[in-house]
Amino acid sequence: MREPIISHVVRERSLTEMRSEYISMAMHEIKTPITAISSSIELLETKMQLDELMLPFYQRNLSRIKEEITTLNNMLEDILISGSMAAGNPDTKPEMTDVSAFAKMIRQRYFQQRPDKRQLRIKITGRRRDIYVDQSQLTGILVNLIGNAFKYSQEQAPLLSLSYRKQELCIRVKDKGIGIPEEHIRFLFTPFFRAGNVGDREGAGLGLAIVKRFVTANNGIITVHSDATGTVFTLTFPYASDVAS
Incomplete structure (x- = not known):
C-alpha cells in the first residue's frame, strides 16, 4: 500500500516541476521582445532629446509606454516567482x-x-x-x-x-x-x-x-x-x- 502512495507523490512532484519549468521558459521567451521594446523606447527618447524634438505630447506618451512595460515586466516576474514557489517554499539568502x-x-x-x-x-x-x-x-x-x-x-x-x-x-x-x-x-x-x-x-x-x-x-x-x-x-x-x- 505504501509503495503506490510514494509513487503517486513522486509523480505529482515531477508534474509540478515540469509545469514550473515550462512556465519559466515561456515567461523568459515573452520577456525577450519586451526587453527589445524597452531598449528601443530608451533609444528613441534619447535621440529625440538630442535632436530637440521632445515635445510634451511625445514625452507624455513615451512615459506611458515605459510605465506599461514596467507593469508587464512586474506581472511576468510574479508569474515566474509563483511558478517556482509551487514546487516548494522560496529559497532565502538573508x-x-x-x-x-x-x-x-x-x-x-x-x-x-x-x-x-x-x-x-x-x-x-x-x-x-x-x-x-x-x-x-x-x-x-x-x-x-x-x-x-x-x-x-x-x-x-x-x-x-x-x-x-x-x-x-x-x-x-x-x-x-x-x-x-x-x-x-x-x-x-x-x-x-x-x-x-x-x-x-x-x-x-x-x-x-x-x-x-x-x-x-x-x-x-x-x-x-x-x-x-x-x-x-x-x-x-x-x-x-x-x-x-
Whole structure:
C-alpha cells in the first residue's frame, strides 16, 4: 500500500516541476521582445532629446509606454516567482540589511519618475538597526506593496513608514485609495484573488500571495487594515541580532 502512495507523490512532484519549468521558459521567451521594446523606447527618447524634438505630447506618451512595460515586466516576474514557489517554499539568502537606505534605493529605482509626478513619501522613526533578510525578496515585497498603493489611489502619494521599535522593525505602507471590502480581506493573500472593487486596473492577483510567502520566509509577519479612507499593510521583522541569537 505504501509503495503506490510514494509513487503517486513522486509523480505529482515531477508534474509540478515540469509545469514550473515550462512556465519559466515561456515567461523568459515573452520577456525577450519586451526587453527589445524597452531598449528601443530608451533609444528613441534619447535621440529625440538630442535632436530637440521632445515635445510634451511625445514625452507624455513615451512615459506611458515605459510605465506599461514596467507593469508587464512586474506581472511576468510574479508569474515566474509563483511558478517556482509551487514546487516548494522560496529559497532565502538573508544578509544584514539597513532598511532605511534600502527603502530610499527602492524609491529611486522604481518610483522616481512617475507620469503623474507623485513621489513616494518615506518616514523613519527610532534608532536604526539592521534586519537579516533576503534583499531580492525584500525588493519584491516593497515594490508590490508600494506599486499597489500607487495603483489604487489617485491623488495623495503613498507613505512608507519605518518604525524602529524596541524589539522589532515595523514597516507600514499606507495609501488613501479605494480601500478593500471587509469581506474580501481574508482572501487577499490567496493566489489569483482580486477584490471586487478593483475594476479594470491591471493585475493577475499574484502579488500579495508572493508578498506573504516572502515575508513569512524571512521570519516576518504581515497584517492589513482597510476602510473607506484607504489601506495600511503592516509588516514586522526581528532585528538581526535577535535572529542570530
